[in-house]
Amino acid sequence: MTTTYLHDKFLSIILKYQNLSKPVSILIAISGGKDSLCLIKLIEDFNYINNYFYNIQYIYIDHQWRTDSKQNIQHLLNYIGMTNNDIYVYQILKIHMSESTIxxxxxxxxxxxxxxYKTQIIFTGHNQTDQLETFLLNLIRGTGSEGLSSLPFIRQINNNIQIIRPLIHISAGDILWFCHKFNLPIWSDKTNYYYSNSRNRIRYELLPYLKVYFNPKIECNIINFLKLLSIENEYIKQNAIKLYIASRHSYYTAIHYQTIKDQHLALQRRVLNIFFYYNFNKCLDSNIINQLIQYLYVQNQEKTSIIWEDLTINIYRNWIYVQ
Structure with missing residues (x-):
């Protein structure tokens, strides 16, 4: 079997983040494009030598955006069939045109x-270019520092499942080279060229423009920035979790705002976000966060209530709680 430096890189990733003494079950989210086929090849080659993944499943989500979606599915079924592993195809019945909704x-x-299916690891084919595009998209939308680094290498979903993006530090050019080297049957997705899609416009217009007129090394610089940002975000996140644990009520769904009042604003915002996301699966609006923080410093405070979506947020007697 022919190996490449991408095989070596994939092996180093598995060795670094996984305990090879314990085989695991994995699920690979695929599309049929070059990223997916590169990932399939790397995983199958790795497992052929190491026999580490005792159960490999593939999953494809049909958005019904394309007229050739049925042919694409059949193409994937034929290709995955050669691996002797299972592939599951899901179809979104209602056609949503919003990229975020999809x-x-x-x-x-x-x-x-x-x-x-009790799968421990989910692999996705996001690459370095996807990371750049996501950064620019979120920057344009006005997200915070955590949102700017929203495509981490590993994302822990719960105690049993984690998402790993093994191609996140590999460029689209290297992936294309890999596919050509092994003659992998890439299925071209024409929706990747629709300029009505913001990501495509960033890929084909904004990034090339920035490279030509501002800095030819803009991609490398952004990647380095994201690495530093990820480290700093992780530090803030860990401290925010500690503060949240120290401030939450032992029985009720509430946090003791006097505990967070004297902390840095960055930690206050993170703790409030953690509280609402953990308990209500909601991401707080920045205006609501600003209102809550403002109320923390009101002297001789009477009971204050803020209506947000379907929640009534109360601030009273040193506590923030929800009805």
């Missing part, structure tokens, strides 16, 4: 499937 639905399906 992404949420896709992840919900993948996570439910992983939980159903």
């Amino acid at each position: 992404r949420k639905i896709r992840y919900q399906i993948i996570l439910k499937h992983a939980a159903k």
Whole structure:
């Protein structure tokens, strides 16, 4: 079997982040594009030598955006059939044109499937270019520092499932070279060229423009920035979790705001976000966060209530709680 430096890189990733003494079951989310085929090849070659993954499943989500989706599915069925592993195809019955809506639905399906079949690891084919595009998209949308680094290498979903992006530090050019070297049958997705899609416009217009007129090394510089940002975010996140644990009520769904009041604003915001996401699966609006923090410093405070979506947020007697 011919190996390449991408095989070596994939091996180093598995050795670094996984305990090879304990075989695991994995689920690979695929599309049919070059990233997916590169990932399939790397995983199958790795397992052929090491026999580490005792159960390999593939999952494909049909968005019904394309007229050739049925042909694409058949193409994947034929290709995965040669691996002797299972592939599961899910179809989104209602056609959503919103990219963010599709992404949420896709992840919900993948996570439910992983939980159903007791899969420990989910592999996705996100590459370095995807990371750059996501950074620029989130920057344009006005997200915070945590959102700017929203494609981490590993994301722990719960105690049983984690998402790993083994190609996240590999460029699209290297992946394309790999596919050509092994003559992998890439299925071209024409929706990747629709300029109505913000990600495509960033890929084909904004990034090339920045490289030509501002800095030819813009991609490398952004990647280095994201690495530093990820380290700093992790530090803030760990401290915010500790502060949240120290401030939450032992029985009720509430946090003691006097505990967080004297902390840095960055930690206050993170603790509030953790509280609402953990208990209500909601991401706080920045305006609501600002209101809550403002109320923390009101002297002789009477009971204050803020209505947000379907929640009534109360601030009273040193506590923030929800009805």
